[in-house]
Amino acid sequence: MKIKEVIVVEGKDDTVAVKRAVEADTIETNGSAVSESTLAQIELAQERRGVIIFTDPDYPGERIRHIISKRIPACKHAFLPKKEAISKNLDDLGVENASVEAIREALLHAKEENEHFLEVVTWQDLHDAGLIAGPTSRKRRERVGDLLRIGYANGKQLHKRLQKFRITATEFAEAMERVFEEEKKS
Structure with a gap:
């Protein structure tokens, strides 16, 4: 499955998980303090190919989603249910813990704000x-x-x-x- 949009994720482990599930390019925010240069990259990606924001289903992930959406409102959003993002030992929540199927399903159903x-x-x-x-x-x-x-x-x-x-x-x-x-x- 190939995704034409650039997928915005939080970190390297998320990129690895996404690339296991689909053929896509990613931009990593490297945490919830999204830098100006990262926002500029996301803006360019949105102009050229479109963007899907795919962050962890937790407070920092929602914060990142909000920061990007405020600056670049036309992005699509993919959401992963918490139960799909919990690690096997139940101590970590994130995209990197999700199965290939869960990631594909979330990206397939990405929605655009209006x-x-x-x-x-x-x-x-x-x-x-x-x-x-x-x-x-x-x-x-x-x-x-x-x-x-x-x-x-x-x-x-x-x-x-x-x-x-x-x-x-x-x-x-x-x-x-x-x-x-x-x-x-x-």
């Missing part, structure tokens, strides 16, 4: 679905983020991501239906 998308999933929809301020809300948000391939987020961030990645009310409803079905089975 700040001008008309809101279709409302804040009230999130409340009604039990995704805000309930005993199971965190677990539900995590599962919805996995199903919609937009990553885990708190309630406010989830609402923003649903808009950014143009998740339709139908897609949201289908994901919530699956969450409720899974809860009934467990």
Whole structure:
């Protein structure tokens, strides 16, 4: 599988993991203090080939994603569920721990932000679905983020991501239906 966009990752181990899964070029941020020269490289890559931001599903990864998105808003985003990014001994979370299949799946479903998308999933929809301020809300948000391939987020961030990645009310409803079905089975 060949990816035409340049994939932005956090470090060398992530590059190795990505290149095991797909044929692609990467840019490494080398941590969450993204340098000006790295941002300039990402800007050029976006202009010439497009960019997919593929960071770890943790706070530093989200920080990097935010820094890049603020400067270069047209990038695509690939998200890896936390369960796919945990090392075998459960002490490390990162892209480098993911299987070839999980990396391919995340990159295949990379989504582009759109700040001008008309809101279709409302804040009230999130409340009604039990995704805000309930005993199971965190677990539900995590599962919805996995199903919609937009990553885990708190309630406010989830609402923003649903808009950014143009998740339709139908897609949201289908994901919530699956969450409720899974809860009934467990």
